[in-house]
Every structure is written in structure tokens, then in C-alpha cells.
Amino acid sequence: MKKLATVSLILALCGGAFYAVSAAEKAADPAAAPKEAAPKAPVECFESRKGASEVTQREIKPGWPNVKCSPTTGAALWYGDPFDGTVPMGKMPQLDIPEGQAVIKPRSEKLALMPMCGTACHNGVGPTFTPPTLPKGKKPAPVPTMAAMVPDLANLQHGRGRIWCLDCHHTTQRNKLVDHYGDPVSFDQPQLLCGKCHGDKLRDWRDGIHGKRIGEFVSTGKKRWFTCTECHNPHNVQDGARNRGFVQLQPEPSPQLPRGMANADHEKLHAVGH
Amino acid sequence: MANKQPPCAGPAQDLASDCPVQPASADPAANPLKTTRRDFLRAGGMLSMSSLMGTAALMTQSDNANAATEWAEHFQKNYRLMTPEEKNEARLRLERRYSDEYGKKVAVDTTEAQPGMLMGYALNIRKCIGCRRCVHACVAENNQSRGTRPGEKIEWIQVLRMERGKFEQEKMNHGYPEGLGIQVGGNAYTPAGQVLEGQYRYNPEKVPEADATYMPIACMQCEKPPCVKVCPVRTTYREADGPVVIDYNWCIGCRMCMGACPYWARRINVTTPVLPKEEMNPVTHYLGNRPRMRGVVEKCHWCLQRSRHGRYPACVEVCPVGARKFGNLLDPQSEVSKILERKNVFRLKAELNTFPKFFYFYD
Ligand code: SF4
Numbered sequence: 050m051k052k053l054a055t056v057s058l059i060l061a062l063c064g065g066a067f068y069a070v071s072a073a074e075k076a077a078d079p080a081a082a083p084k085e086a087a088p089k090a091p092v093e094c095f096e097s098r099k100g101a102s103e104v105t106q107r108e109i110k111p112g113w114p115n116v117k118c119s120p121t122t123g124a125a126l127w128y129g130d131p132f133d134g135t136v137p138m139g140k141m142p143q144l145d146i147p148e149g150q151a152v153i154k155p156r157s158e159k160l161a162l163m164p165m166c167g168t169a170c171h172n173g174v175g176p177t178f179t180p181p182t183l184p185k186g187k188k189p190a191p192v193p194t195m196a197a198m199v200p201d202l203a204n205l206q207h208g209r210g211r212i213w214c215l216d217c218h219h220t221t222q223r224n225k226l227v228d229h230y231g232d233p234v235s236f237d238q239p240q241l242l243c244g245k246c247h248g249d250k251l252r253d254w255r256d257g258i259h260g261k262r263i264g265e266f267v268s269t270g271k272k273r274w275f276t277c278t279e280c281h282n283p284h285n286v287q288d289g290a291r292n293r294g295f296v297q298l299q300p301e302p303s304p305q306l307p308r309g310m311a312n313a314d315h316e317k318l319h320a321v322g323h
Numbered sequence: 324m325a326n327k328q329p330p331c332a333g334p335a336q337d338l339a340s341d342c343p344v345q346p347a348s349a350d351p352a353a354n355p356l357k358t359t360r361r362d363f364l365r366a367g368g369m370l371s372m373s374s375l376m377g378t379a380a381l382m383t384q385s386d387n388a389n390a391a392t393e394w395a396e397h398f399q400k401n402y403r404l405m406t407p408e409e410k411n412e413a414r415l416r417l418e419r420r421y422s423d424e425y426g427k428k429v430a431v432d433t434t435e436a437q438p439g440m441l442m443g444y445a446l447n448i449r450k451c452i453g454c455r456r457c458v459h460a461c462v463a464e465n466n467q468s469r470g471t472r473p474g475e476k477i478e479w480i481q482v483l484r485m486e487r488g489k490f491e492q493e494k495m496n497h498g499y500p501e502g503l504g505i506q507v508g509g510n511a512y513t514p515a516g517q518v519l520e521g522q523y524r525y526n527p528e529k530v531p532e533a534d535a536t537y538m539p540i541a542c543m544q545c546e547k548p549p550c551v552k553v554c555p556v557r558t559t560y561r562e563a564d565g566p567v568v569i570d571y572n573w574c575i576g577c578r579m580c581m582g583a584c585p586y587w588a589r590r591i592n593v594t595t596p597v598l599p600k601e602e603m604n605p606v607t608h609y610l611g612n613r614p615r616m617r618g619v620v621e622k623c624h625w626c627l628q629r630s631r632h633g634r635y636p637a638c639v640e641v642c643p644v645g646a647r648k649f650g651n652l653l654d655p656q657s658e659v660s661k662i663l664e665r666k667n668v669f670r671l672k673a674e675l676n677t678f679p680k681f682f683y684f685y686d
């Protein structure tokens with residue numbers, strides 16, 4: 050600060066008072082310029098999984114955004130309101146939570162983006178083409194119409210070939226999943242379907258050990274629960290370098306380098322030779 | 324002041340910080356002699372206040388209100404020795420000062436620990452992908468310095484990248500020590516990264532990398548914190564609900580605690596913190612994320628400004644894989660209690676008997 054003041058003083062004495070002031074302002078707040086431009090274009094960031102849940106940044110009260118987004122990776126970095134855009138989760142078996150204390154972010158609205166699927170074919174009764182293009186049972190069969198639309202249909206990773214589309218998706222209702230008894234399951238509650246096979250994970254998820262929740266941490270508090278598909282892509286569950294069901298993503302910037310160091314190569318040296 | 328003290332004998336006392344039997348960690352505010360000592364100090368301060376205030380105003384080149392605030396801060400007691408009224412005064416003073424400085428309404432919370440609450444943390448070491456979102460969420464929440472010059476960028480969480488070890492056929496006949504021909508051991512093993520010996524500044528295009536494991540560390544909120552033991556002015560202490568906090572106003576910047584902490588959790592503001600107005604988080608706690616000054620030490624406090632009001636810490640909320648878990652250790656239904664009951668957990672450097680309330684676990 051002192052240095053700055055001196056610089057501006059000298060400049061002022063030289064007669065460049067105006068320039069000195071503007072220079073000092075710029076130097077004092079180098080981040081000001083890009084920050085001002087940011088609110089104009091809507092900032093959108095992704096939460097856990099790209100493509101699963103995006104949030105658009107907006108102010109919920111002056112100077113208080115609903116979410117802060119990373120300028121580097123476009124990831125959600127801070128929640129001003131953890132319950133922004135959520136609805137009650139609804140009843141879950143073996144889960145005794147007062148109504149409204151467990152909320153989720155609905156996916157159903159997004160599914161409405163593809164309405165044409167639900168008009169001609171997946172309309173609740175099935176298409177009226179002859180011969181019928183929709184398989185009657187759950188037995189895997191080639192579906193040429195779908196194969197054209199979903200290129201990786203043939204090498205679906207999930208279950209390593211043991212399951213196929215209609216084990217999870219409802220045959221005639223485009224916007225529904227299906228459980229083992231053929232009953233429709235909402236896309237907002239994928240846990241009702243996933244938990245049928247991954248029971249251990251469902252149990253941990255129910256107790257808050259597996260998966261993610263935000264909001265109030267006390268066990269009776271209101272929480273937003275992240276459902277299975279908000280983190281895992283059921284179609285390529287084994288993606289990611291570690292085959293752990295979470296796709297790779299770009300990390301946030303690394304910490305400051307130690308004073309006088311140009312890079313972090315010293316971190317890669319091992320005390321033990323090998 | 325003494326006549327305003329709540330009755331301490333009743334079993335219902337909970338938040339009365341003046342009660343001698345408060346369950347806090349040896350609360351010095353319980354000392355009945357404090358009244359006299361404080362009044363003495365204040366009386367002394369008052370006498371010379373009027374004459375010195377002018378000088379202070381001249382020296383700081385600012386308006387009288389600011390100078391008075393600074394002056395009052397000089398006579399402020401250690402937070403634990405303050406009465407509720409003094410805490411309130413300090414709070415108002417800071418709110419005025421920060422609101423002025425950052426050009427918006429800043430709230431400084433002084434909510435006390437709630438009875439029946441002992442905060443605990445668990446982190447799933449198998450799940451962490453090393454994305455560093457927790458690091459940056461922490462900075463967004465806790466008003467750390469974010470300049471670019473040396474020492475101006477402060478982050479409380481560090482994510483360690485550790486290489487995976489492996490045994491290899493090709494190294495079967497490498498002796499140990501290597502190259503000396505003396506065979507005291509084998510060298511077929513390529514060592515894995517060891518705890519606290521790792522890479523902090525990894526920067527691949529994508530994480531997780533196939534050959535790495537990630538281990539985030541921050542303050543472990545030890546039950547027996549070595550940092551508290553060494554602090555010469557007792558400005559850092561364990562709060563009754565668990566977190567180890569710092570009264571920044573009493574910190575003298577001696578860095579004893581930084582040396583004592585076995586987890587490298589503490590940071591010092593060697594420069595005046597760089598905190599742009601529009602990035603400043605106006606919801607603060609006195610012992611938590613209120614803006615710090617040059618020459619004081621800071622560290623993770625489990626987002627006291629949030630957790631005292633029941634909200635998850637910022638790092639828990641942004642972790643994309645849900646590796647971070649937070650809860651009340653005294654509540655058997657809490658997430659952390661369930662983890663302790665059901666999963667394999669370990670604590671970092673458990674052999675030091677610091678008894679962290681931060682647990683690592685894996686599926
Ligand atoms: S981790 Fe370090 S700073 Fe935190 S309580 Fe323990 S010794 Fe103190």
C-alpha cells in the first residue's frame with residue numbers, strides 16, 4: 050500500500066495526477082474488470098455430474114447468489130441456497146422422515162425436452178405399426194429404431210452385458226423407469242430401481258454414508274439428497290480411469306507454488322530411490 | 324454485570340458461559356475474579372482514552388468512528404474472558420468496521436456452542452477423486468486471502484496426491500541398498516506415497532488419475548490439540564462443541580501453533596489479506612470466517628458460522644462424490660455415528676494421541 054501511495058505521489062508531482070489515480074485504482078483491484086462482466090451472461094455450472102444437474106447462477110438476495118461457479122472448470126463451488134429448485138422426495142421404503150425434510154432436484158422436467166418420443170411410440174400403449182417394433186417381453190432383442198439413436202447401445206457397460214434397456218426403462222412410457230415387477234418408477238426416484246440390485250449401496254445411501262446430501266446436517270434437519278443418477282451415469286458406470294463409476298473431470302487450480310519455485314517438480318522426487 | 328448473571332445452580336443451565344460448571348474446556352470465563360480485573364483495566368483505559376483518541380485518529384488518517392473502534396479493540400479481552408455484553412459490543416464494533424470496509428451489510432455471529440452437540444467429520448478416502456472443489460469452496464466461504472503474490476493465497480484444505488505402490492518382476496534382483504551389491508533387502512517394491520508425503524500441486528487434465536490416490540487434509544479438530552497447548556496467549560482453544568478456534572484479535576502471530584500442529588493445518592497471514600469486496604462472504608462468525616488481519620494465524624473451524632446453525636460445512640456441500648460427511652458424534656442417528664459404527668475408520672497420525680475428530684473411512 051505504502052509503495053503504491055508513493056508511486057502515485059511521484060506521478061502526481063510530475064503532473065500526471067489523473068493517470069496516477071486510475072493506475073492506482075486498477076492496481077488495487079485487478080480482479081474487478083472480469084468480475085463486472087460476469088453477471089451479464091447467465092452463468093451455468095454443473096453439480097456432481099456434467100449433464101445430470103446444471104444450475105444457473107442468480108441472486109436470491111442482493112449480493113447473495115444461489116450458487117457460485119468455478120471460472121476454471123464450470124463446477125458448482127458454493128451453495129447460497131442448498132434447496133434451490135428442489136421438491137419433496139416422496140415416500141421411500143424403510144425411511145421415516147417427516148414430509149418435506151428430504152428434498153431432491155427433479156429430473157422429470159428435463160425429460161419433457163424430448164416430447165416426440167412420447168407421442169409416436171412410448172405413449173403408454175405402444176406404437177400401432179405392423180409388425181410391432183416394440184418388444185413384448187423383457188428378453189433382449191434388436192431394436193433398430195433405438196440403435197440408430199443410441200450408438201453405444203450394443204456395448205452397454207452396465208451389468209457387462211447381463212442387462213439391457215428394458216430391464217430399467219419402461220417399455221411404453223418414455224418418462225418412466227421400471228422395477229423388477231414391471232411397475233413404473235419415476236426418474237426422480239431412481240434409487241427405487243437401482244437399489245433392487247445394489248442393496249448394500251442403498252442401505253448406506255439411506256443412512257447418509259454413501260452419496261451426497263446438502264443442507265442441514267443434524268439428523269432431523271432438512272436435506273437435499275442427491276439421487277443415484279445425479280452422480281453416476283447408469284449407461285457407462287465403469288467410466289473413469291479407476292473404474293469406480295465416476296467419470297473423470299478437470300480439477301480446480303492447484304495451490305500457490307513455494308516462494309521462488311518455478312514448478313512443482315520437487316514434489317515428485319522420492320527420498321527412497323526406486 | 325454480576326447481577327445480570329443467570330443462576331448457575333439449576334440443572335437447566337446450558338448456554339450460560341459464566342457458569343463455573345460449563346462443560347467447555349476449562350473455561351476461564353468461570354473465574355469469579357474476572358469482574359474486578361476487567362473493571363480495573365477498563366477504568367484505566369477510559370482515563371487516557373479521550374486524550375489518546377485524537378492521536379490515534381491522526382495516526383490512522385481516518386474518521387473518528389474508525390479510530391474509536393480500533394482503540395476499543397486494543398482493550399478487548401480474550402474472547403473467552405468476555406462477558407456476554409462485551410461479546411456483543413465486540414460484535415457490533417466488528418460489524419460496523421467490516422460493513423464499512425466491504426461496502427455491504429456484514430453480520431458477525433457470536434452464537435455459542437449448543438449442549439448435546441459434538442461435531443465430527445468423516446471422509447471416504449476411497450471415493451475422493453482429487454478434484455479440489457472442497458479447497459475452493461472453503462476459500463469462497465471463509466474469506467481467506469486470495470492474492471497472487473507470495474503468501475497472499477491461503478487455502479486451508481490441502482489435497483495430497485499419492486502414488487500407488489507396486490511389486491514388479493523386473494526389479495526382482497535389485498538389491499538394497501541399490502547399486503552397492505550388499506543384499507540386506509529386496510527392492511522389487513516401488514513405494515506408495517506415504518502419509519503426509521505427497522504431491523499437493525498435481526495438475527493433470529483430468530482426475531482421478533489411474534495411478535494415484537488422493538487424501539485431503541485440513542485441521543483435524545483434535546480432542547487433545549497440541550496447538551492449544553503451546554499457544555502463549557491462549558487465544559486458540561477447543562470450543563465445547565468440538566472445533567478448535569482462534570480469537571484472531573488476541574493472536575500475536577508467534578506461529579508456535581503452526582509448529583506444533585502435526586497435520587500442517589495452520590496458515591499465517593504474512594501479508595495484509597487480499598479479499599475483494601464482491602467476493603467477501605458477509606455471513607461470518609467471530610471465531611470463524613470473519614476477515615482476518617495481517618500477522619494472525621487461521622485454520623479450518625468446520626465453518627462455525629454454518630455449523631452452529633445446523634448447516635453442513637461448505638466443503639461437505641460441494642464434494643461431487645459425496646466423500647465428505649459431517650455430523651453430531653453424540654447422536655447415534657447422525658451420518659458420522661453410523662460411519663463409526665459400520666465402516667473401517669482410521670485417524671491420521673493416531674500414534675500422536677491427538678485424538679482427532681476427523682476420521683478417514685473406506686467402503
Ligand atoms: S489439526 Fe493441528 S490445528 Fe487442528 S486441532 Fe489438531 S493440532 Fe490444532
Ligand code: SF4
Nearest residue numbers: 451452454455457642
Ligand atoms: S471435493 Fe471431494 S472428491 Fe474433490 S478433492 Fe475434495 S474430498 Fe476429494
